[in-house]
Amino acid sequence: MTDEKYTRCPxxxxxxxxxxxxxxxxxxxxxxxxxxxxFDGVGQLISLAPxxxxxxxxxxxxxxxxxxxxxxxxxRALRPAPVDDEEEDEEELEERNAxxxxxxxxxxxxxxxxxxxxxxxxxAATALYAIAIPVLAIALIGQVAYHFRDGxxxxxxxxxxxxxxMCTVLGCTVRPLRxxxxxxxxxxxxxxDPAHKGLLILSATIRNRAGYSVAYPYLELTLKxxxxxxVVRRALAPTDYVSGTADIANGIAGNGEVVVKLFIDASATTxxxxxxxxxxx
Numbered sequence: 001m002t003d004e005k006y007t008r009c010p011x012x013x014x015x016x017x018x019x020x021x022x023x024x025x026x027x028x029x030x031x032x033x034x035x036x037x038x039f040d041g042v043g044q045l046i047s048l049a050p051x052x053x054x055x056x057x058x059x060x061x062x063x064x065x066x067x068x069x070x071x072x073x074x075x076r077a078l079r080p081a082p083v084d085d086e087e088e089d090e091e092e093l094e095e096r097n098a099x100x101x102x103x104x105x106x107x108x109x110x111x112x113x114x115x116x117x118x119x120x121x122x123x124a125a126t127a128l129y130a131i132a133i134p135v136l137a138i139a140l141i142g143q144v145a146y147h148f149r150d151g152x153x154x155x156x157x158x159x160x161x162x163x164x165x166m167c168t169v170l171g172c173t174v175r176p177l178r179x180x181x182x183x184x185x186x187x188x189x190x191x192x193d194p195a196h197k198g199l200l201i202l203s204a205t206i207r208n209r210a211g212y213s214v215a216y217p218y219l220e221l222t223l224k225x226x227x228x229x230x231v232v233r234r235a236l237a238p239t240d241y242v243s244g245t246a247d248i249a250n251g252i253a254g255n256g257e258v259v260v261k262l263f264i265d266a267s268a269t270t271x272x273x274x275x276x277x278x279x280x281x
């Protein structure tokens with residue numbers, strides 16, 4: 001049975017039981033498992049045999065280091081020194097331990113607040129988003145086209161065929177814009193019919209000053225007496241004043257005009273003036 005061997009760390013005085021195999025590695029260079037100091041394990045070999053009295057061949061320096069039974073650790077606590085780190089000093093070890101503590105602190109923080117971090121998106125979710133986003137975009141464009149179809153067709157006539165096909169599917173209609181600001185009454189006149197007592201003739205010209213078709217407006221005719229009081233007021237729909245040859249659905253063409261001529265029965269009233277307005281209900 002071979003004698004047990006012991007070596008002592010010169011930094012922390014920890015004593016380790018060592019084997020020949022451990023001392024054969026790295027030329028005897030080992031690392032303390034307690035303070036991580038790299039030292040020469042062969043050069044720090046000590047004996048734990050009891051000494052009765054100092055002998056001439058006893059190393060007094062070993063005795064001056066104190067009792068060798070302060071801390072005894074097994075051989076597995078002593079590790080071979082790394083090849084590329086044989087001259088690692090204590091300052092570098094401290095820096096390394098500090099970096100390890102910072103990393104552990106960061107990892108602990110990450111774990112603590114992991115609930116607040118966005119989770120990695122799975123392939124299925126990515127594929128779903130890739131499909132859903134274009135579909136939603138198309139649906140949004142469709143809603144805009146549906147609600148503003150009249151204005152789109154008026155300002156961009158090239159879109160009218162597509163909007164008409166859309167309405168064929170959805171059951172809607174592309175109509176001229178109701179733009180009363182684009183209309184004006186260029187001239188109007190209210191006269192008594194000389195051939196028929198109590199019959200009035202209303203003549204007017206409605207002009208579309210816009211460059212696109214505008215829906216036919218309603219007309220409001222107000223008759224007043226000599227005291228400027230309202231005698232009667234009547235609203236006239238496009239079907240009341242538009243001739244049978246005009247297409248009301250297409251509206252008044254851009255920069256076009258409509259001539260109005262109406263016969264009004266006013267035999268039950270007495271009037272001396274009138275007002276004529278355009279409006280949309």
